[in-house]
Amino acid sequence: MAARIERLVTSGQFSLDGGTWDVDNNVWLVGDDHEVVVIDAAHDADAIVEAVGDRRLTAIVCTHAHNDHIDAAPALADRTGAMIWLHPDDLPLWKQTHPDRDPDAQLVDGQIIEAAGADLTVLHTPGHAPGAVCLYDPGLATVFTGDTLFQGGPGATGRTYSHFPTIVDSIRTRLLTLPPETKVLTGHGDTTTIGAEAPHLEEWIARGR
Template sequence: MVDPGDNISRIVSTLEKHQLTVKQIVVTHAHIDHIAGAQRLKQLTGAPILYNQNDLPLVKMMDVQAGWLGIATPDVAPPDASLEDGQTISITGLTGSILHTPGHTEGSVCLYLPKQALLLAGDTLFAGSVGRTDLPGGNTQKLIQSIHESLLTLPDEVTVIPGHGAKTTIGTERDSNPFLQ
């Protein structure tokens, strides 16, 4: 499971419908809309939560993040293990590597599955855009550098699944994303 937001009942329903078991909970970054359901899902499944420890300051200010949205503060905790650049993540039939892409947050990561030509980009890269950097932990220079060094080096045909919005490809973003020119 990647980035369980707040709709855990829908996630559990989908898991049951397809007879799936959660083995790991990967969080691309510790903004509330990506991490809010991780602890609850761990309680229900026993799966460990994995995210980069550089986002612990964001976890410590979860009450502030909840205040921005006017919602209750979710139960969050430090990761069971930190995701580090180059680390391999494997479950049955799938192997991916972690790309540490600081900029949206200090701990932002993407998950690259080379055999599937797929990048789960969190909020680092979007179709025609990049992640915002005006929230705590954001840094525009780091974000653009991370994208150029870690993502635009991937093959053109890699499909990018962002944390929000439409999918795209690395080639399309390299050629036409105005933030990367």
């Protein structure tokens, strides 16, 4: 059975630099009827456990360590036995939310996370956060971009640990080089495609200056 993609939307709060905002997050599940990977365990471990069902959860992959993408990760790991994967450059952010619990394993650029025949290649895409990653599977013609690329442009870079020129460079060199039909599944909001976003690069740069 081929791998499929499922979306769960959870709600909670994002907090950084003294501010707090209500947010809805996309939690992505990639797998089949037997095993699954969770991308960004946001807000609600109970809802994620219910979505996983009786399947084996093989990994909890964090696209970055802002609290709204990782707040449910330890509880989900404790309940399922799955390992939490995070790029080491985001450990300072992780520690703001989970000072007494480390991730279980480090994501490395070029690494492949496997689940039910899906091969998710890790692309290190700093800018929104130092350890931000995207996950690309050519077989699914899909890239999971976390908060690096959205419908309409790059993720926010106005807060601590973020940098606009870096995120633009990551998008230009790591994402816009993917086939234009590649689906972009984001950390919040609606999906898009690489082909829909690529023509607007120079507009983003001008807007972000």
